[in-house]
Amino acid sequence: GQQLNQSPQSMFIQEGEDVSMNCTSSSIFNTWLWYKQDPGEGPVLLIALYKAGELTSNGRLTAQFGITRKDSFLNISASIPSDVGIYFCAGVYTGNQFYFGTGTSLTVIP
Amino acid sequence: GAGVSQSPRYKVAKRGQDVALRCDPISGHVSLFWYQQALGQGPEFLTYFQNEAQLDKSGLPSDRFFAERPEGSVSTLKIQRTQQEDSAVYLCASSLGPLREQYFGPGTRLTVT
Numbered sequence: 171g172q173q174l175n176q177s178p179q180s181m182f183i184q185e186g187e188d189v190s191m192n193c194t195s196s197s198i199f200n201t202w203l204w205y206k207q208d209p210g211e212g213p214v215l216l217i218a219l220y221k222a223g224e225l226t227s228n229g230r231l232t233a234q235f236g237i238t239r240k241d242s243f244l245n246i247s248a249s250i251p252s253d254v255g256i257y258f259c260a261g262v263y264t265g266n267q268f269y270f271g272t273g274t275s276l277t278v279i280p
Numbered sequence: 281g282a283g284v285s286q287s288p289r290y291k292v293a294k295r296g297q298d299v300a301l302r303c304d305p306i307s308g309h310v311s312l313f314w315y316q317q318a319l320g321q322g323p324e325f326l327t328y329f330q331n332e333a334q335l336d337k338s339g340l341p342s343d344r345f346f347a348e349r350p351e352g353s354v355s356t357l358k359i360q361r362t363q364q365e366d367s368a369v370y371l372c373a374s375s376l377g378p379l380r381e382q383y384f385g386p387g388t389r390l391t392v393t
Contacts, residue, residue, distance in 0.1 A: 174322075201379050212284070212371055212384035213323070220379075258322050266313070266336050266378050270322030 176259055176271030184279050189246040191274040193259030198239040203260040203268070204231075213258055217244070249278050282306075284385035286372050292391045293362045301357045301388045305374030313382060314347055314357050315371040323371050329355060330378070362392045 176193045183189060193202070201220055205213035217228050219235035219242060226233055232245045242259055259271040285304045293299050305312050310331050315323035316339075325339040331352040340346070344363075349355040359366055369389050373382035 176322075201381075203381055205384075210386075210389075212286075212373075212386045215381055215383060218381040260322075260382075262379055264379075266311070266328040266330075267325045267339070268313070268382065270315075270324070273320075273322055 174271040180275040192243040199261035202242040286385035303372030309374035313373045317369040
């Protein structure tokens with residue numbers, strides 16, 4: 171199945187630093203979603219984006235739906251240890267098939 | 281319950297056995313999705329239901345896989361004659377409708393020996 175390109179693949183940062191990750195697709199999307207997944211658990215929804223150019227925040231998290239509709243980014247400000255996990259983007263153009271990125275593994279060093 | 285639940289959480293099957301995985305979506309969610317997640321990868325779409333209708337099963341890897349949602353709520357993913365390559369986490373998600381945000385269950389980790 172199709173997967174989105176997500177970068178970076180992994181990040182090691184100091185507690186308190188800001189984090190930025192992005193997702194790109196060869197196809198345009200109408201919806202972008204960002205998820206966090208902890209080991210042994212299902213993905214947890216962080217932010218949903220429905221319009222090109224939309225910028226949405228959820229606490230320390232901010233995500234944007236790219237103007238071209240082919241990309242999205244997620245920023246985390248002032249990282250804390252519980253931010254550790256794997257972050258996935260997901261997008262859909264039409265119909266029902268959401269395509270998921272390859273994931274960004276985040277490690278926060280106290 | 282408040283979220284999507286799945287059972288069992290873990291399943292070990294011998295090659296050739298049939299398995300059935302259950303998903304209880306969030307009450308009122310008409311859309312239900314099944315995904316397969318291999319180790320170190322993102323979830324990959326298997327199939328989609330709107331209410332009881334299976335509208336898309338293009339992601340099912342073979343005819344050994346089928347899913348049902350007879351009353352438009354609980355869904356079951358069945359894998360017949362399991363093979364080692366079927367070992368993965370199977371995730372269920374539900375949403376209020378197509379293109380809307382999806383909420384995932386904890387997954388069922390299937391190991392085929």
